[in-house]
Amino acid sequence: MSAAPTSGSPGTWRARSVRAAPPPRRRCAVADTDRLNHSDRHNHSARHNHIGGKEVPAASGATLPLIDPATALPHGTAPLSGPEDVDAACRAAEEAFPGWSSTTPAQRQVALLGIADALEREADALGAAEVTDTGKPRALFLADELPAIVDVLRYFGGAARNLPGAAAAEYTPGRTSVLRREPVGVCAQITPWNYPLMMAVWKVAPALAAGNTVVLKPSDTTPSSATLLARLAAEHLPPGVLNVVCGDRDTGRALVAHPHVRLVAVTGSVRAGQEIAGAAAADLKRLHLELGGNAPVLVHADADLDDAVDQLSSLAFYNAGQDCTAPTRILVARSVHDSFLARFADRAAQLLPGAPDDPHADFGPLANAAQLASVSGLLERLPDHAEIVTGGGPLDRRGYFHRATVVAGVRQEDEIVRSELFGPVVTVQPFADESEAFRLANGVPQGLAASVWTRDHDRVMRASRVLRTGVVWVNTHGTTVSEMPHGGVRHSGYGSDLSLTGLLDYTQVKHVML
Template sequence: MATDPHRLRNYVDGEFRDAADGRSTEVVDPATGEPYTTAPCSGPADVDAAMTAAEAAFPAWRDTTPGERQKVLLRIADAFEARAEELTATESRDTGKPLHITRAEEIPPAVDQIRFFAGAARMLEGRSAGEYARGLTSLVRREPVGVCAQVAPWNYPLMMAVWKFAPALAAGNTVVLKPSDTTPASTVLIAGIVGDVLAGLGHPRGVFNVLCGDRDTGRLMVEHPAPAMVSVTGSVRAGHEVAATASISLKRVHLELGGKAPVVVFEDADLDRAVEGIRAAGFFNAGQDCTAATRVLVHESVHDAFTSALAKAAAATRTGAPDDESAYYGPLNNADQLARVSGFIDRLPAHATVLTGGHRIGATGYFYAPTVVAGLKQDDEIVQDEVFGPVVTVQPFTDEAQAVAYANGVEYGLASSVWTRDHARAMRMSKALDFGCVWINTHIPVAAEMPHGGYKKSGYGKDLSAYGFEDYTRIKHVMTSLDA
């Protein structure tokens, strides 16, 4: 069974299967630090079987109409709603996230995003047919790219699975999706849901396949000759490796990587609103979000008051187990991530000051206190590198030019925000900030209709929106003689 709490399985060509060589890995509950199930550790035979299934299913799925694909996605969305509690419980167990947060903040957007791409399937846009050379008519076809190899991260395993498979299927592609080895359970559950919908509507189950496994499994997927496109959400290191490997066979690559979002607070901002917005966006999901509000830049005239208020708000933010209704966030996802976050604090320079937090909570699980660090310089490690934990840094700036220089002075370019009452300043900043998203007087909301993706070492390609949908298509020029 897909939902067997003691053993997860791959989903290949409509069947749940163990790894061909029997290898498996333990899946650890981050709230306890103890293993609670096992998942396959897929090898070459498993990857080949999944890719073969996706290749075999592609012609039939490619030839479906947009309306038929829409119907599939709408049924999947309905199934997500019907099984919302099961999805919530599975996701929370795997990630340690509070149940009440997952139920309210992740399941409804995931359903909405599937429904958006169901509609997008029927709204392809392009240049109209016309005569651009005498006696010849040209038109443009948009076609699916083929088999898509997709790798999802551990911070939002359910939602990132949706961001990947929904546009791919809507465009007519077939999918082999790998969840993180630390959070495979919700993706395995999704596989059963999608497979049942496909079969119920008479489509090949091989349209959607899920492989559990480790980094080597992902590498095998990228190396396999079947995929025409590779989509990965993960670290910059992973992006480098995927891009290099995919380049050998010239596969199309879609990368959503790390972030180090600047949050620029000017002296005229509503400081109470900014403190609460940054607290919420900085500590949501334990700061394990590449768009998290983790790097705050505050005008020097309000720096001390703002920093004190933010530290107080952070100290009042609770972390706890999934069933803790008062918890705003849960544990870090795994032992390695706990060690990474702790390492940043342990290595702080002497001029830095931890205003609150900066330590693990409890002896079991991977809980970390909400942390605010001040007294930092632009070239400090914790300012330049992604922490991916409940840690917010604060730096003062003197004027708008310095704010822009500090904000852009990192290798990432995913998301940013500006807090000001001055409309002209907000517009200048939105132009100057070198990030794929600029929020004004808010931070972290996304909309299915709007693109999500970054610049520089944050990767390339867009998720969500019509732009994300188009990333899963290819363009063909067709020209015909009018004399025929």
């Protein structure tokens, strides 16, 4: 599927017709002429901004080095964008907004489906871009993450055509009220380094589906897949609809403050969310914040311990634990605590970190030197009553590799319990009864996700009511689907990614009375 500007007035746009037989939802062979030219693949050393449909360097010529986490060596550069670059991107998005917002949902669907097909077609190039920036295992990215990313684009392509709305009605004599749901305008989107492409698509897809235009700022350490996304999307979107500016925190600050921006969406730390919320308040910009997590896992005595150990040992260390929903705080009924801890620690000790193409690697390195130092610091500052059962520190090799680590004997007031770990580290705590389990689970500032492991249906219903999180999984953990919302409460932020709820977050309501 593809899209092109019409030959009419500037800003008008139409979608070309949909192919009769779309490709299957898997990686498929295509002719070399349909792929990115080999010499132009995204493993070149310099990334570029994408502004108004063009690939451009920063106006100042400044760049940031990109470091391969698996080797700790530079592999390329990205623009260090300043206020001039941010202004150009926001102006391009503002100019593109009237044309894009006036397209039909069907036209936006065709564009999103075309982008999804392009990502599927360019799986290898996207994999190369993602794993060089993040160090994550290539096979896991291609098998687990990319299909889910493509599905999000396809879901929002359909959701664009199914916005809910109230029926027209007369609420006062002689007047008919109608509700219009309209796009917000230019959306600034700031994405993190743990899932660079996935988080970019989670933000971009609903914003575009609702008729908004976007200026996306990826993390300064992992911009490669976002810039490739923009290049592929340019084949299906009018210029200026999707812009990407690379840079550091000052770039993000300039973007949040720009007067053309009407909504700011960020996935990041609590600190970043607090700063952005304060800055956005000056211009009354709408906010969509998906912030830190510190997910509690409640393992009750009647749970299937073998299944819990199997699932949680895999999920806790996936992506080196750099996941806001990772099961980092495992709370276990005291009667089965020692048995669970021994099994879980034994399984964690068998997990191996490794480079992206290491067939034996269970997870990759931490994404950058700062995160390795953060995780190491938490372990170095452990109180005397805490015990490292297995793991405990970085590997003695080049790169930002850290052992899978399990810590027991912790207390609720400990830093390692109250902090978002964002690394391959898990704490295990006992609880005496259900009431204490709920108190420990809710006893941290974050509230993104939780899971409950039990065979007791009544306990599940109580937990789903009492746990103060945006999602509660039962006898599973970490699964997301495009149709269901993903978001948190308290210090984990507000607003939802995914689902119709996520789409509605990128719209505003207008009352029209006739």
